[in-house]
Amino acid sequence: MLAKRIIPCLDVKDGRTVKGVNFVDLRDAGDPVELAWNYSNQGADELVFLDITATVERRKTMVELVKSVARQINIPFTIGGGINEIADADALLNAGADKISINSAAVRNPKLIDELAAAFGVQFVVIAVDTRSIGDKNVVHLNGGRLPTERQTLEWILEAESRGAGEILLTSMDHDGTKGGFDNGLLKTVNDAVHIPVIASGGAGKVEHFVDVFEKTNVDAALAASVFHYGEILIPDLKRTLQGNKIEVRI
Amino acid sequence: MIGIILYGAGNIFSLTAALERLGIPYGFINSEEDFDKYDRYIIPGVGHAGAAMNKLKATGLVPAIKALKKPTLGICVGMQLLTSHSEEGDSNLLDIIPVKTLRFKDSADHKVPHTGWNRVFPEKENPLFENIPSGSHFYFVHSYFIEYDKAYTLLAADYGNQFSASIWLDNFYGVQFHPEKSGVFGETLLTNFSKI
Numbered sequence: 001m002l003a004k005r006i007i008p009c010l011d012v013k014d015g016r017t018v019k020g021v022n023f024v025d026l027r028d029a030g031d032p033v034e035l036a037w038n039y040s041n042q043g044a045d046e047l048v049f050l051d052i053t054a055t056v057e058r059r060k061t062m063v064e065l066v067k068s069v070a071r072q073i074n075i076p077f078t079i080g081g082g083i084n085e086i087a088d089a090d091a092l093l094n095a096g097a098d099k100i101s102i103n104s105a106a107v108r109n110p111k112l113i114d115e116l117a118a119a120f121g122v123q124f125v126v127i128a129v130d131t132r133s134i135g136d137k138n139v140v141h142l143n144g145g146r147l148p149t150e151r152q153t154l155e156w157i158l159e160a161e162s163r164g165a166g167e168i169l170l171t172s173m174d175h176d177g178t179k180g181g182f183d184n185g186l187l188k189t190v191n192d193a194v195h196i197p198v199i200a201s202g203g204a205g206k207v208e209h210f211v212d213v214f215e216k217t218n219v220d221a222a223l224a225a226s227v228f229h230y231g232e233i234l235i236p237d238l239k240r241t242l243q244g245n246k247i248e249v250r251i
Numbered sequence: 252m253i254g255i256i257l258y259g260a261g262n263i264f265s266l267t268a269a270l271e272r273l274g275i276p277y278g279f280i281n282s283e284e285d286f287d288k289y290d291r292y293i294i295p296g297v298g299h300a301g302a303a304m305n306k307l308k309a310t311g312l313v314p315a316i317k318a319l320k321k322p323t324l325g326i327c328v329g330m331q332l333l334t335s336h337s338e339e340g341d342s343n344l345l346d347i348i349p350v351k352t353l354r355f356k357d358s359a360d361h362k363v364p365h366t367g368w369n370r371v372f373p374e375k376e377n378p379l380f381e382n383i384p385s386g387s388h389f390y391f392v393h394s395y396f397i398e399y400d401k402a403y404t405l406l407a408a409d410y411g412n413q414f415s416a417s418i419w420l421d422n423f424y425g426v427q428f429h430p431e432k433s434g435v436f437g438e439t440l441l442t443n444f445s446k447i
Contacts, residue, residue, distance in 0.1 A: 001409070003368040003388055040434070045368055071268045076390055076432045096264035098392075098432065121298055123364050123392045166364065195357050197366055220367065250368045250388040250434075 003250040004214050004242065005045040005221035006235055007199060008228040010035060012051045012081075015061055033068045039228070040075045042235040045250055047073070048101065048169070048223060051081035059088055063095045070096025078126055078169075089116055093124065101126040101169055104142045107149055107156070110163060117164025122196075127165040129157060131186065132173040138186055145173030154190060161194050168194060169223065172202040179205025179227070181212060188217040199223050207233055207241045214247045253277040253445060254289030256316070258307045260328060261297030269431035273438055275445045283315045291321050291447070296328030300352060300395060301340025303328050317347060322422050322447045330418065330425025331397060339395050348420045350400045361411035364394040371406040371416040371428070379417070379424055380406065381443050387436045389416065389428035397427065 011018045016030040036047050049069070051062050066079055079092055080101030089100050106113050106127055116125045130141045131153040138153035157168055170190055172183035182203045191198045197220035200213045204224035213222050227233040239249045253270065255263060257279050270277045277293075280286060294316070296303045307313060316323075325333045332344050337352035344352070357363035368388040373380050396414035399407055405424070406417035418425045424444070430437035 001369070002365070005367055067264070070265050071272070074269065074272075074432065074434050074438055076392075076429075094262045094264060096262070096268060098265075123366060123394075167366065192359070195359075195362050197362055220362070 066095040113163040122166035175203030260303040294329035301342030325425040
């Protein structure tokens with residue numbers, strides 16, 4: 001049986017982690033590679049790097065980051081942020097990234113998913129979807145949840161799957177930052193509707209939220225940032241609790 | 252020293268990075284003469300097995316590979332190339348180990364590609380798996396699998412059906428998972444291979 005995956009997410013800008021990190025044993029909390037190494041030693045199953053560098057040098061910065069991570073880390077990782085074309089993806093793959101995550105670029109140009117899947121295989125293509133409810137509808141948002149689109153979330157995810165998405169990273173902007181738990185209702189709907197792995201994101205506040213999301217929705221993985229960065233949840237504790245709840249994890 | 256066979260099927264940055272971290276020396280094989288420089292070989296590979304086989308054929312290295320007597324490890328699609336045939340593109344492969352590569356049937360409980368950490372269980376004693384406990388997790392990403400075969404399966408795993416996580420015949424070894432991405436046990440496996 002596949003283990004449920006626990007994925008810390010690191011926001012990176014100009015080669016440095018941007019969200020505050022509160023590990024006591026880090027020499028340099030701003031160094032994404034050291035942070036990543038620390039997480040992999042704690043038992044993280046995978047890492048996601050979200051690069052928000054906005055300069056013209058961004059591709060070069062991302063490639064350098066990916067290379068340093070691939071040199072040091074022995075678990076898979078995904079890189080996302082501003083990947084707009086095949087050439088971006090190609091450079092990141094050759095630098096050692098296992099997967100790339102595409103968000104806005106895919107919504108604006110859905111054919112990009114077909115092209116990436118054809119060029120690199122579906123396993124390389126993670127489609128990140130930021131969703132927020134408007135009335136009784138779940139709507140895809142861009143720009144970190146600020147910009148609503150005309151796409152409904154489930155319909156967009158099914159289109160992405162049919163075009164060649166290998167995995168869905170679904171972030172509920174309604175839950176993100178609340179620490180009140182994942183959006184289990186929507187996650188279950190999506191997970192039941194697709195045949196590709198789903199990563200739950202947004203809302204993790206305590207260990208029980210991870211137990212809930214796996215038990216209630218059967219998603220493949222759960223991602224969080226601040227609860228890990230601030231040491232509020234330690235991955236070994238989290239995995240022991242999951243195991244105690246008969247959820248298959250890698251320990 | 253390990254010779255990595257280059258034939259253009261996928262990037263090997265993570266593999267060479269892992270070997271460097273582990274202090275295992277390696278070089279590259281581009282032509283038949285290069286084989287003599289090394290005492291063991293890795294056949295890497297990601298992507299489409301049929302396409303990978305065509306690229307391998309184009310290098311002209313196939314007869315030399317089939318005649319290898321030194322330890323040779325195929326990784327992921329590199330392992331599938333060792334088999335006789337893949338359902339992927341209905342492709343005939345190297346046929347070094349007489350087993351078939353088949354496609355997973357996807358279902359609600361078993362999404363395809365099989366992506367993530369799964370447990371592997373040794374079927375035989377082998378130094379490749381030394382110091383790695385039975386039931387350890389390794390990192391897999393694949394839609395096609397090598398059928399379970401009592402004679403050739405070295406490690407078994409389960410994903411809807413039992414399959415070969417590793418195969419072995421004489422000096423030829425294959426692993427379906429990515430040891431370079433499989434944490435400490437993956438690194439142990441690479442170190443073990445460097446000593447076989």
